[in-house]
Amino acid sequence: MKQRNRQSSQLPQSIYTPESLLRHPLILLRQMWRDLLASRELAWRLMVRDISAQYRQSFLGIAWAFLPPIVLAASFTLANTAKVINVGATDLPYPAYVMFSTALWQTFVEALNAPVQAVTVAKPMLARVNFPREALILAKIGEVFFNFAIKLILIVGLFIWFRIPVSWTVILTPVPLIHLVLLGTFIGILLAPLGVLYQDVSKGLTLVTGFWLFLTPVIYPVPTEGTFGLLVRLNPVTPLLVTVRELATTGVVSEPLGFWLVSTVTFIGLLLTWVVFRLAMPFVVERVSS
Secondary structure, eight states: OHHHHHHHTSOOOOOOOOOOGGGOHHHHHHHHHHHHHHTHHHHHHHHHHHHHHHHHTOSSGGGGGTHHHHHHHHHHHHHHHTTSSOOOOOSSOHHHHHHHHHHHHHHHHHHHHHHHHHHHHTHHHHHHOOOOTHHHHHHHHHHHHHHHHHHHHHHHHHHHHTTOOOOGGGGGTHHHHHHHHHHHHHHHHHHHHHHHHOTHHHHHHHHHHHHHHTTSTTSSOOOOSHHHHHHHHHOTHHHHHHHHHHHHTTOOOSOHHHHHHHHHHHHHHHHHHHHHHHHHHHHHHHHHHO
16 A cells, blocks of 8 residues: 555656657648748848958958959959850850859858858857857848949949940849859858868868869850750859840840749758758757857
8 A cells, every 4th residue: 555655656657769850841831931930130240240240350441352253353354355265155245144143153152151150150050059040041042132232343344344235124123133142152151061070071172162263154155066065055053144145135045944944943942951050050069068
């Protein structure tokens, strides 16, 4: 009898078992949307801080937004004039063609590197403070668009200097531009958790983007024949970058199917990698903290 009373007086024990939120997708999506909205103010503050630090700690300051496309355009224009390379006919005067395309390419690369850089720099904060991780990504995306707004001054100046006619479709260029940034962000978010753990990711991105540049029609028109032409057309950046350029100038989109195909994959991939990012980051933070 006493034994039974002793057993009945014991407190019930609760056993917790880990359960993935993937089993409850609606709850997961609601949490993701709530955290995205909650991170807006923090993202704004982080963006202002990073932009201020970026230009305050540099002697040339804002000029760094102009220098890469100018230097690259000057180099390839000289090479083309000296017949070192033969890029063929372009829709725009070649210096304007290269500068415009380089500004778009640089924007894509910044969007690609942004998530990896954001999470890597915020390593100490991630280990000590609990906050929506989306704020880091949003802040970097805002920084990418701010940098492009500065490059836009150079692009407008090019169009005026070379008297390039502009089609009414120029008002549509923000659409493929946003898709180009989201493509880079999608790939960057996928690599961000690994970038926190291994510095090889950042170094590898530098090598990959250097090779990737020559598979993108930045310094030459889109080739139509051969193996190289096939690789360029299979490059997901090609239809997005070319569409921005065409909407701003000729108004005729040459690859509408490729554009919408890459855009669709980008949006679906961005959602999936966002889920992976949310599920992976707690384990990454735990490993960094240990």
